Amino acid sequence: MSKKCELTGKSPLKGHKVSHANNKQKRKFIPNLKNVTFKSDMLKKNVRLRVSNSALRSVDYKGGIDFYLKGVKSFKLSQRAKKLKNQILLKAQ
Numbered sequence: 001m002s003k004k005c006e007l008t009g010k011s012p013l014k015g016h017k018v019s020h021a022n023n024k025q026k027r028k029f030i031p032n033l034k035n036v037t038f039k040s041d042m043l044k045k046n047v048r049l050r051v052s053n054s055a056l057r058s059v060d061y062k063g064g065i066d067f068y069l070k071g072v073k074s075f076k077l078s079q080r081a082k083k084l085k086n087q088i089l090l091k092a093q
Contacts, residue, residue, distance in 0.1 A: 003030055005052040006078040007059070007068070038065035040084070042091045047084060 004011040010031040016024040032053040037046050047065060062068040069077075069085040070092070077085060 002050075003033065004078070005031055005033060005055050006049045006081050007051050007055040007072070007076070009076040009078075010052050010054070040065055040088070042066045042088050043084075049081065 012031065013029040015027060015029055017027045018024055033050055034053065034056065035048065035050055036056060037048045038059065040047050041064065043066075051059075059065055059068045062071065065084075066088050069081065069088055072085075074082055074085065
């Protein structure tokens with residue numbers, strides 16, 4: 001399973017773990033991902049996505065997955081999220 005957020009596109013970053021003696025060891029900074037089930041009011045179904053904690057907070061702030069997907073740019077989204085966005089935009093018309 002990919003370690004990438006389906007809504008924001010956040011993925012692991014590379015860097016160094018630096019000790020007090022300034023010794024550097026390679027490490028990965030992994031995003032805080034969670035499997036979350038969102039309820040889509042427009043599509044009248046539940047949507048299960050793997051999202052980061054910051055994306056979850058953004059969805060709550062926007063007022064739900066429908067409003068979040070309407071306002072976000074498509075290049076950040078995964079293929080599944082792009083399909084959901086297109087379905088929501090078609091229902092809104």
